[in-house]
Amino acid sequence: MKALLVYDSQFGNTEKIARAIGDALNIGGETILLRAAEASPAAIAGYDLLVVGSPTQRFHATEIVAGLLKGLSLKDVKAAAFDTRFDMDEVDSRMLRMAVKVAGENAYAAPRIAAELEKAGATLVMPPEGFIVEETEGPLRAGELERAAAWAGQILASI
Numbered sequence: 006m007k008a009l010l011v012y013d014s015q016f017g018n019t020e021k022i023a024r025a026i027g028d029a030l031n032i033g034g035e036t037i038l039l040r041a042a043e044a045s046p047a048a049i050a051g052y053d054l055l056v057v058g059s060p061t062q063r064f065h066a067t068e069i070v071a072g073l074l075k076g077l078s079l080k081d082v083k084a085a086a087f088d089t090r091f092d093m094d095e096v097d098s099r100m101l102r103m104a105v106k107v108a109g110e111n112a113y114a115a116p117r118i119a120a121e122l123e124k125a126g127a128t129l130v131m132p133p134e135g136f137i138v139e140e141t142e143g144p145l146r147a148g149e150l151e152r153a154a155a156w157a158g159q160i161l162a163s164i
């Protein structure tokens with residue numbers, strides 16, 4: 006299985022998750038990790054599995070990830086999306102918690118990425134997943150790297 010994992014990361018946390026997922030996917034074959042800034046629609050073509058990850062920023066994926074997903078053609082490609090995000094139960098701002106509640110599925114990067122992947126014709130093999138950072142610049146919550154590896158294992162099991 007040829008798998009490509011494209012990710013963006015401002016402070017390095019999403020990159021750590023991406024590496025954990027990439028390592029776990031490698032068990033199933035060849036996995037290439039690519040920073041979104043270095044990716045192009047042509048570079049994304051030709052894989053059996055495409056995993057895309059981004060930090061959640063202002064309820065969205067980063068511009069670079071969102072831009073990359075526009076106009077892709079992913080017919081016959083299996084796909085999955087993840088993000089890093091705050092645990093809203095632990096966020097002090099009542100306003101932010103409220104806004105997230107109102108935004109529902111659209112409050113985080115991963116569901117938005119997943120929607121774009123589906124729009125491009127890909128088949129989602131796992132529901133979008135979020136991994137928790139404790140502060141804006143990290144660290145990741147304890148256990149998230151292991152959870153990411155387990156999530157990747159579920160992807161492998163489903164394809």
Ligand SMILES: Cc1cc2nc3c(=O)[nH]c(=O)nc-3n(C[C@H](O)[C@H](O)[C@H](O)COP(=O)(O)O)c2cc1C
Nearest residue numbers: 014015016017018019060062063064089090091141
């Ligand atoms: C400008 C900015 C906006 C953010 N907005 C959100 C947000 O809407 N929801 C959320 O859960 N986390 C938000 N965060 C926290 C990021 O998700 C967190 O910084 C990210 O997971 C860290 O990943 P990285 O180290 O790969 O950049 C924001 C962070 C920044 C810098």
